[in-house]
Amino acid sequence: MLPDVLLASFLVIFLWVYTLSGGADFGCGVWDGLASGPRRHQQRQLIKTALGPIWEANHVWLIVVVVVMFACFPLAWSAITTTLFIPLTTMLLGIVLRGSAFVFRSHAGPYVEVRRQWSVLFAVASTVTPVMLGTCLAAVATGRIRMDVKTGKVTTNFFDAWLAPFPLAVGVMTLLLTSFLAAIYLAVEAREGALQDDFRQRGLMAGVLLGVVALGTLALARTGAPHLWQGLVHQPWSIPWQVGTGGVSVAALVLLWRRRFTVARVLAGAQTAGVVWGFGLAMRPYVVVPDVPLGVGMAPLSVQWSVTWVLLLGTPVLVPAFYALFRIFKGSRSASVA
């Protein structure tokens, strides 16, 4: 296989893993902001314990995506960083504020006011960041990022590609997906009792909303991202894929309803794969629609191969380390993805 296909596959897989790990961490922040009821303190405490040891490691998946982009897809990356300057900047602000707020408030000690303010910022940043991430990903599919491939000059402005119904809808969908995942993880980690029910309820709400928004977003793709629409609906694999993703999603909800939390978590992971991999498959053959297909404006082959080898050999080395991390902090009963 050519390295460009491998690298594009790596990007999709990393985005999937990031959604499941770092994405869900943002989802936890959303639930922190929405903590309510008699157990709101326990809810926040659970979120704090769940995130503490793992969020920094989970965050690195996004950095790896960025590195693969600028190392191997330099033309596409320059188009993205230029036209999506505003949502990317907003996302960065969100990333910085979320991470800082998380540690600040747990170290605020005697400063009650500091803790309160940074808690608000933690929730706001956790909400804004996934919206912006989804918006940026979708903007790449809209076909509104135009560039002169020969000179590398971008010919569109800094709003059109992302300030539109479809990309923003994908942003909201990403927010709901990460919140859904987070609620299921937290329900698993709560282990028992009323606190688990709190997150079960939240997961059910988020999951149903996610389904509604996903259908609406798919409809918006027809005019908002025509190439993606073609892939999502009109390819031979499209309909089975969509039906499969939908089926898994419904099954995840049903199992969550029936308190089969651990299995629901696995299915939610599969559902996320359906969405993220589906996006990747439907994007083919483009990296940025319509001017940068795979193979155009890529790094020299020596670079593509060396990065591919680093990822192929390096990722397996990380597996035992990640396993240890999750094993230590997520207990023996929940050693799988969290």
Added chain:
Amino acid sequence: MSDLMAARSLMALSLAFHIVFAAIGMAMPLLMVLAEAQWLRTSDAAWRTLARRWARGAGILFAVGAVSGTVLSLELGMLFPAFMRVAGPVLGMPFSLEGLAFFTEAIFLGIYLYGWDRVAPRWHVLSGVMVALAGVTSAGFVVTANAWMNTPTGFTIENGVVTQVDVWAAIANPAAVSEVIHMVLAAYVAVGFGVAGLHAWLIARGNVAPMHRRAVPLALSVGSVAMVLQLLSGHEAAVMVAKTQPAKAAAMEALWDTQRCAPMELGGYSDDEAERVIGAIRIPCLLSLMTYGSLDAEMKGLKAWPPQDRPRSSVVHFAFDLMVGCGMALLLTALWWGLLVLRRQPWWERRGFLTVLGLATPLGFVAIEAGWVVAEVGRQPWVIQDVMRTSEAVTTVPDLTVPLFVFAALYAVLALTVVLLMRVEVLQQDDGARHEPTSDAEVPRAA
């Protein structure tokens, strides 16, 4: 402010903010591991208290370092897209290796900070060792990338697009080794003296907790050894700059005229308009001697370049003197301490020494900031030396003063909060058990 200037300022601001936390992330794990190892060796509880207090404070700084580093990885492409179209591929390999180092660092940091009561002591120390190694490794890759901007090798460019890359030649660029060593040592110096200074200040204020008496020698040993080595490394780095980036060297040394037996200009103001240095202490021929080991070696002066190709010597020379000055002050402090230890004098009772050490707390960090000004402003007008000008690389996005002010405000708020919270960490009463990182005792499980 022009958009180019705004873009450069934003990049500089983000780097200046991040580097403080990055240096701490690089060197602090070593101190924590040494303290914990001492505890395991001696069973002296003060060492354990110290290690846990350090870890708790450092937790804040590591997190801010991780997220502010993410800003850099994206801002490079957002502010200088044409630069990243070239640098991204050429440096793709070291950057992806760096990603692995980040993973290693973050995973073991999680285990280290939160795993005190969950893993066996030797696994805990081992996690700390992994964090320390991964931190230095990732710094090595980042600084190698910066060295490539100074001494670019291993690629061919056609019409602004990279057509061929020799991955290994790019990594093995001439400045890489000297720059990486210089930065890693700088981090150990800054953190060693910074930590020792804080504890010395607490002792001077009358805090008698035993951990402070242990903290100062440990941190100061690391800082002092690094400082002595930094003398050699600094010299090597300066020679490398003179050989590979003569314009930067001339701007650093405020050397305007090309001459044999070039003088060393200490202090003073290097006037870019008048093209001369004012008020400096001049030591004849020393620059030629130190750079080439010969009194009458010729050194190029800034006038050899047309004005538009010169870095601003006023800034670069000042920053260089500031860096060297801080280093010398720290070296003297280290020597004083060495003298006290040799004479077996109780350094913890010497008010003068404690005061000087306390005052030296920020100097290592000032030196790091100044050093990066030398490296980056000294390379201008180039973003990739002799290959691409910064003005060719900047984005077409307008109104860059807006993100500049937004990020300036953000960093100001973060810095203030960090200072406020670190004050709490430093001044809290010394019952280390009460405020330890999240342990099970602190986290009531749901009933």
